[in-house]
Amino acid sequence: MYKIVKKENLSTNIFSMDVLAPLVAQSAQPGQFVIVIADEKGERVPLTICDYDKEKGTVTIVAQSIGCSTKKMAQFNEGEYFHDFVGPLGQPSEYVNEDINELKKKKVLFVAGGVGTAPVYPQARWFHEKGIDVDVIIGAKTKDLIILEDKMRKVAGNLYIATDDGSYGFKGMIPSLIEDLVVNQGKKYDLIVCIGPMIMMKFVCIMTKKLGIKTIVSMNPIMVDGTGMCGACRITVGDETKFACVDGPEFDGHLVDFDEALRRQAQYKNEEAEKNGEHVCTCHKGGAN
Amino acid sequence: MNRFERVQISEQSPEVRSHNFEEVCLGYTEEEAVAEAKRCLQCKNPQCVTKCPVSINIPEFIHEIAEGNFGKAAKILAKYTALPAVCGRVCPQEVQCESKCVLGNKGDAVAIGKLERFAADWGRDHDVEVAEAKESNGHKVAVIGSGPAGITCAGDLAKEGYDVTIYEALHKPGGVLVYGIPEFRLPKDTVVKHEIRNLKKLGVKIKTNVIVGRTVTIDDLFDKGKYDAVFVGSGAGLPKFMGIPGENYNGVFSANEFLTRNNLMKAYEDGYDTPIKVGSKVAVVGGGNVAMDAARTAKRLGAEVWIVYRRSEEELPARVEEVHHAKEEGINFELLTNPTEIIGDEKGWVKGIKCVRMELGEPDKSGRRRPIPVKGSEFEFDVDTVIMALGTSPNPLIPSTTEGLEVDKKKCLVADEQGQTSKEGVFAGGDAVTGAATVILAMGAGKEAAAAIDKYING
Ligand SMILES: Cc1cc2nc3c(=O)[nH]c(=O)nc-3n(C[C@H](O)[C@H](O)[C@H](O)COP(=O)(O)OP(=O)(O)OC[C@H]3O[C@@H](n4cnc5c(N)ncnc54)[C@H](O)[C@@H]3O)c2cc1C
Ligand SMILES: Cc1cc2nc3c(=O)[nH]c(=O)nc-3n(C[C@H](O)[C@H](O)[C@H](O)COP(=O)(O)OP(=O)(O)OC[C@H]3O[C@@H](n4cnc5c(N)ncnc54)[C@H](O)[C@@H]3O)c2cc1C
Ligand code: SF4
Ligand code: SF4
Ligand code: FES
Ligand SMILES: [Mg+2]
Numbered sequence: 001m002y003k004i005v006k007k008e009n010l011s012t013n014i015f016s017m018d019v020l021a022p023l024v025a026q027s028a029q030p031g032q033f034v035i036v037i038a039d040e041k042g043e044r045v046p047l048t049i050c051d052y053d054k055e056k057g058t059v060t061i062v063a064q065s066i067g068c069s070t071k072k073m074a075q076f077n078e079g080e081y082f083h084d085f086v087g088p089l090g091q092p093s094e095y096v097n098e099d100i101n102e103l104k105k106k107k108v109l110f111v112a113g114g115v116g117t118a119p120v121y122p123q124a125r126w127f128h129e130k131g132i133d134v135d136v137i138i139g140a141k142t143k144d145l146i147i148l149e150d151k152m153r154k155v156a157g158n159l160y161i162a163t164d165d166g167s168y169g170f171k172g173m174i175p176s177l178i179e180d181l182v183v184n185q186g187k188k189y190d191l192i193v194c195i196g197p198m199i200m201m202k203f204v205c206i207m208t209k210k211l212g213i214k215t216i217v218s219m220n221p222i223m224v225d226g227t228g229m230c231g232a233c234r235i236t237v238g239d240e241t242k243f244a245c246v247d248g249p250e251f252d253g254h255l256v257d258f259d260e261a262l263r264r265q266a267q268y269k270n271e272e273a274e275k276n277g278e279h280v281c282t283c284h285k286g287g288a289n
Numbered sequence: 290m291n292r293f294e295r296v297q298i299s300e301q302s303p304e305v306r307s308h309n310f311e312e313v314c315l316g317y318t319e320e321e322a323v324a325e326a327k328r329c330l331q332c333k334n335p336q337c338v339t340k341c342p343v344s345i346n347i348p349e350f351i352h353e354i355a356e357g358n359f360g361k362a363a364k365i366l367a368k369y370t371a372l373p374a375v376c377g378r379v380c381p382q383e384v385q386c387e388s389k390c391v392l393g394n395k396g397d398a399v400a401i402g403k404l405e406r407f408a409a410d411w412g413r414d415h416d417v418e419v420a421e422a423k424e425s426n427g428h429k430v431a432v433i434g435s436g437p438a439g440i441t442c443a444g445d446l447a448k449e450g451y452d453v454t455i456y457e458a459l460h461k462p463g464g465v466l467v468y469g470i471p472e473f474r475l476p477k478d479t480v481v482k483h484e485i486r487n488l489k490k491l492g493v494k495i496k497t498n499v500i501v502g503r504t505v506t507i508d509d510l511f512d513k514g515k516y517d518a519v520f521v522g523s524g525a526g527l528p529k530f531m532g533i534p535g536e537n538y539n540g541v542f543s544a545n546e547f548l549t550r551n552n553l554m555k556a557y558e559d560g561y562d563t564p565i566k567v568g569s570k571v572a573v574v575g576g577g578n579v580a581m582d583a584a585r586t587a588k589r590l591g592a593e594v595w596i597v598y599r600r601s602e603e604e605l606p607a608r609v610e611e612v613h614h615a616k617e618e619g620i621n622f623e624l625l626t627n628p629t630e631i632i633g634d635e636k637g638w639v640k641g642i643k644c645v646r647m648e649l650g651e652p653d654k655s656g657r658r659r660p661i662p663v664k665g666s667e668f669e670f671d672v673d674t675v676i677m678a679l680g681t682s683p684n685p686l687i688p689s690t691t692e693g694l695e696v697d698k699k700k701c702l703v704a705d706e707q708g709q710t711s712k713e714g715v716f717a718g719g720d721a722v723t724g725a726a727t728v729i730l731a732m733g734a735g736k737e738a739a740a741a742i743d744k745y746i747n748g
Binding site: 023024027041068069083087089224225227228230231234241260263267268272 | 546
């Protein structure tokens with residue numbers, strides 16, 4: 001059992017939790033993820049590691065409640081326990097092992113969509129602590145869904161906000177903002193790191209390919225074990241099939257077959273809707289104590 | 290009673306069982322078990338034992354059943370095996386112990402597996418204490434993986450007084466016994482859980498949710514954990530795909546995904562959150578135990594099922610009993626048939642499978658006749674789900690994060706007969722070394738390694 005030592009609501013349906021898991025915290029690196037099982041009957045839910053504290057032994061996760069399992073998780077409070085918490089899984093971000101002086105020469109832009117802002121924050125902070133200022137774009141449908149703005153502002157060089165409905169910051173989609181920055185404002189980037197909904201990453205990649213800027217994306221296909229055992233997470237990168245849980249989750253976005261990935265992500269849609277219905281009407285949170 | 294005829298065992302009828310996940314085989318009653326046990330000739334030089342990888346004293350435990358001393362029989366089994374109720378159910382007895390039974394020369398071999406299962410079940414139902422460990426010897430051993438190899442190695446070492454901790458990547462211990470083999474062949478809550486409880490009674494600690502190579506490394510176990518030796522029983526869990534067009538369409542699953550959702554995550558039971566997708570017409574590609582399990586699971590979830598296998602019935606690698614049960618349950622067999630492409634609809638969902646007929650040519654390296662495509666025999670049939678059960682290979686995670694741990698061309702860990710690997714203090718056995726094999730071979734390897742570890746630490 002894994003204790004939730006801190007919980008915070010970041011918006012109406014996005015919550016952050018610090019979970020006590022010392023072994024995971026000890027080995028965690030940026031770019032990796034964990035799998036959480038809320039209770040005895042829960043499913044294995046992959047979530048990006050948003051932060052970790054090796055001394056306290058905690059790992060921070062940020063999740064958006066969208067279906068059966070994430071809604072169940074959202075009902076857990078500080079002091080309660082998750083049934084299982086395993087990780088760190090996947091490969092750490094490439095830059096972690098890069099020569100710091102080489103990194104300093106690069107201009108990096110982080111692009112965060114919705115709940116993807118949470119894992120971008122510690123990465124931007126990582127650069128900030130090394131004396132490198134990165135630019136950050138946070139995008140969301142509407143103002144209420146912009147999270148972690150104040151924290152991000154402290155570690156980012158320039159912070160740009162975009163909302164689809166124009167309720168805050170740039171009005172429009174993130175790819176248009178990137179185009180605006182590069183083409184109209186003359187910004188130069190050597191690398192873009194993009195984390196968010198798959199559809200957003202797809203369109204960002206179409207734009208950055210046109211602009212000729214290398215783009216790393218964090219893929220979030222359906223996963224079961226997260227250790228290479230089931231193949232549910234397979235995606236096509238270049239001409240190869242990769243298991244995102246062990247080969248990724250970060251890949252060169254210009255090589256990813258997003259249309260296939262989007263299609264595969266919806267594979268259990270009907271079954272998920274059914275589970276979601278079940279959960280709403282029974283609305284219990286068995287197993288927690 | 291005819292000495293050459295096996296006492297029949299009762300089973301759920303095919304019509305009933307193909308709609309539920311309850312165990313197919315109902316086991317012997319006490320009277321039936323005694324009658325079957327009495328057929329054993331109690332050979333002075335029992336050949337059956339030579340083919341049991343954990344050398345169970347077969348005539349001895351069968352003798353106790355014949356005498357009605359069922360608890361004693363259970364205790365004898367426990368001396369040799371940590372998983373008698375499992376092996377009695379899933380061991381390929383027909384090619385192991387029973388293949389050497391002298392009675393088999395003239396009639397039916399003694400039903401050694403079914404008797405083993407009977408004694409183990411009786412022991413469990415009557416709370417027979419079987420576990421006894423020696424006093425602690427102060428040495429620590431880490432075991433990676435809680436499948437049959439790890440369980441056996443851990444159990445044997447604990448009996449010798451070692452302080453043993455098992456590290457398991459998944460959230461439940463048991464390896465393939467919990468995530469792969471379905472409930473209708475191997476009940477989890479009664480059989481598997483009980484055998485794991487016995488292990489804990491011996492003092493073995495089990496830490497789930499620890500992925501060695503990610504959460505901790507083998508070097509951490511030595512340096513920080515202060516273990517004297519490490520046993521790697523991490524299995525062969527990596528699924529293979531065919532590399533044919535259309536394999537990433539929606540509706541193509543590995544058998545591991547399909548079975549894990551169903552068995553480990555209990556998708557077939559109400560109230561569990563993990564979804565499973567079955568479809569109405571399912572092709573299962575492959576001919577081993579895994580293929581039979583996937584096919585019979587899909588059937589129970591309501592689908593019409595075809596096994597597609599490239600060789601003939603004779604070469605099916607699955608246990609004879611499983612093939613027989615699958616046929617009884619109405620699984621269709623497309624033998625001498627190989628898929629060449631999976632066909633999708635305009636939305637990218639499976640709608641059919643293209644296959645070619647095969648014929649058998651000269652024997653290949655494995656001694657089995659090589660299947661060759663018959664020119665011009667391509668055909669298609671409609672399915673909405675394809676399950677790939679083509680075999681598995683060991684996960685590279687541990688060797689890739691452990692310096693000095695050698696693997697061979699097939700990514701299997703290199704270890705000698707005693708389980709010694711290329712790295713000092715690290716032993717290995719089971720599917721991680723041999724590639725996908727059987728429960729009892731993994732147990733045999735776990736046992737050998739336990740003896741070797743004891744020798745390594747205590748000289
Ligand atoms: C590596 C990785 C990192 C992720 N990081 C985060 C994160 O930091 N925060 C966050 O909110 N979400 C994250 N996700 C997505 C998160 O796992 C899903 O939102 C969650 O599993 C949905 O479960 P549900 O039962 O609530 O919703 P459901 O109604 O079951 O599913 C809604 C949608 O979520 C996706 N999904 C469902 N099950 C899974 C699964 N087992 N694995 C992956 N995706 C699934 C599917 O696209 C599905 O249509 C990540 C996914 C991956 C693979
Ligand atoms: C569906 C199916 C049906 C089968 N039917 C039969 C049958 O009828 N009869 C028979 O004899 N055999 C059968 N087999 C084969 C048999 O189950 C295996 O040969 C046997 O389980 C191998 O045992 P093992 O201990 O080597 O590995 P496994 O049982 O595979 O156990 C390995 C364990 O190690 C864990 N692990 C892996 N990597 C790590 C890591 N890095 N850190 C921590 N833990 C890790 C895994 O999660 C797993 O729990 C079947 C296999 C399958 C898949
Ligand atoms: S463990 Fe397997 S091989 Fe050994 S006696 Fe039992 S059924 Fe036979
Ligand atoms: S070979 Fe057959 S008859 Fe002889 S001891 Fe073994 S089981 Fe009994
Ligand atoms: S999640 Fe199972 S192989 Fe990646
Ligand atoms: Mg779900």
